[in-house]
Amino acid sequence: MIEAQQLTKRYGEKTAVDRLDFVVRPGAVTGFLGPNGAGKSTTMRMIVGLDAPTSGSVTVAGRAYARHSAPLQEVGALLEARSVHPGRSAYQHLNALALTHGIPRRRVDEVIDLAGLGSVAKKRAGAFSLGMGQRLGIAAALLGDPATVMLDEPVNGLDPEGVLWIRNLLSGLAAEGRTVFVSSHLMSEMALVAEHLIIVGRGRLLADTTVQDLVREAGGDTVRVVTQEPARLREALMGPDVEITGRPGSEELQVRGASAREIGLKAAAQGIALSELSQKTVSLEEAFMDLTRGAVEYHATTAGIETPGSAA
Numbered sequence: 001m002i003e004a005q006q007l008t009k010r011y012g013e014k015t016a017v018d019r020l021d022f023v024v025r026p027g028a029v030t031g032f033l034g035p036n037g038a039g040k041s042t043t044m045r046m047i048v049g050l051d052a053p054t055s056g057s058v059t060v061a062g063r064a065y066a067r068h069s070a071p072l073q074e075v076g077a078l079l080e081a082r083s084v085h086p087g088r089s090a091y092q093h094l095n096a097l098a099l100t101h102g103i104p105r106r107r108v109d110e111v112i113d114l115a116g117l118g119s120v121a122k123k124r125a126g127a128f129s130l131g132m133g134q135r136l137g138i139a140a141a142l143l144g145d146p147a148t149v150m151l152d153e154p155v156n157g158l159d160p161e162g163v164l165w166i167r168n169l170l171s172g173l174a175a176e177g178r179t180v181f182v183s184s185h186l187m188s189e190m191a192l193v194a195e196h197l198i199i200v201g202r203g204r205l206l207a208d209t210t211v212q213d214l215v216r217e218a219g220g221d222t223v224r225v226v227t228q229e230p231a232r233l234r235e236a237l238m239g240p241d242v243e244i245t246g247r248p249g250s251e252e253l254q255v256r257g258a259s260a261r262e263i264g265l266k267a268a269a270q271g272i273a274l275s276e277l278s279q280k281t282v283s284l285e286e287a288f289m290d291l292t293r294g295a296v297e298y299h300a301t302t303a304g305i306e307t308p309g310s311a312a
Contacts (some may be wrong), residue, residue: 001025001179002047002148006056009042009203016042018203019056024181024196026147029174031194031211032183033288035296039203040183041079044152047181048077060148060179072101073144078151081137086126090117090136093125097143107143115139116165130157138169148179155186167193187285199288201295211284218290220282223255223263226275236270237263251275 002024009017017039024030034040045051047058049065057064060075068074084093094108112121115135120128125136134157141149151170155163170193174180184190190197191211199207199214207214215221227233230253234244242257255263260279267274 001062002058002060002150002181003062004043004047004056004058007043007046007053007058008055009039009046009051010054015203017046017053020200020203020205022198022205022208024179024198026179027174027177028195029170029180029182029193030196030198031190032181032198032200033187033190034200034206035292037202038200038292038295040200041152043200044077044079044150044181044183047150048075048079050079070101070144072097072146073103074146075148075150076141076144076146077149078134078137078141078154080152081130081133081156084125084133084136084140086124088125089122090125090128090139091121093136094139094143097140101144103144107145111139111142114142114169116162131159131162134158135162138166146178148181149173150181152183153185154182155184155189163189187283187288191284199291201292204295206291206295214287214291215282215284218282218287219280220287221256222280223258223260224276224278224280225253225255225263225267226251226277227253227267227272228275229272232270233267233272233274236266236272 004020004022007017007020008015020043032040042051046053047060047065065071065075091108091112094111095105098105098108112118115138117135117139120132125133128136134154138151138154141151155166158166167189170180170182182194194211197207197209197211197214225233228251230246230251233253237244237255237258242255244253244255246253260277264274264277
């Protein structure tokens with residue numbers, strides 16, 4: 001488990017991380033989302049002791065990272081896939097890590113196979129593509145068989161087969177009861193693999209929620225109904241978990257808490273004709289964009305040139 005309490009990091013006058021409170025629990029994939037400059041990478045660096053908090057604290061399994069006697073076997077992290085000597089082979093890199101952390105050599109072979117690096121294990125890492133470099137970084141993160149796995153943008157540079165591999169890997173690690181904390185800009189992938197979400201913007205916590213709840217709050221379970229008898233339909237649909245809204249005099253109703261099928265069946269049972277019945281679909285990407293709209297630090301102009309917004 002990863003736990004942050006009032007976690008703060010300042011660089012001079014700029015606050016990169018601003019009093020974050022969150023818990024990443026084992027047994028589920030937790031997505032760490034936010035616009036560029038939101039403080040995600042800084043937060044991850046503080047989790048593994050690469051940056052010291054200005055104030056507040058963050059612990060893994062109840063201890064600061066530096067206080068673990070065998071940190072690589074407690075936390076496996078991928079923060080920069082290219083952090084490997086380009087002249088070393090993948091095998092040499094992993095073996096050096098294993099030797100310095102008391103990890104059996106057989107584990108090197110295991111993670112090489114797990115990451116699909118068998119055919120290139122003896123090749124120089126400096127010649128690797130971005131995708132192969134990502135696989136090597138993930139293999140290094142898993143080398144100590146850690147209870148906590150933290151990956152920053154792990155699908156960067158991966159082909160479709162590699163993306164599917166990552167998806168299955170993350171789900172499998174969580175199913176084993178590990179703590180899995182993953183940042184990504186690919187909302188489509190987060191929607192498929194993450195159960196919990198921690199969303200930040202300008203260093204501050206914007207949401208600590210599930211994918212389903214975030215999408216629902218963005219209107220993802222709203223059904224649009226048009227009928228000439230809105231009052232009768234409203235009466236037929238009323239219930240403790242059903243929310244119905246609509247402008248006075250309008251034939252259109254917005255219904256939450258009932259599916260399009262349920263609404264159609266109840267309308268038919270009462271002999272109420274419907275001229276339109278449609279389920280509103282909101283993607284995780286749309287919900288994320290709506291939530292973080294005010295926290296984006298860089299906006300593209302119509303010419304495609306990025307211009308800075310107001311400082312955090």
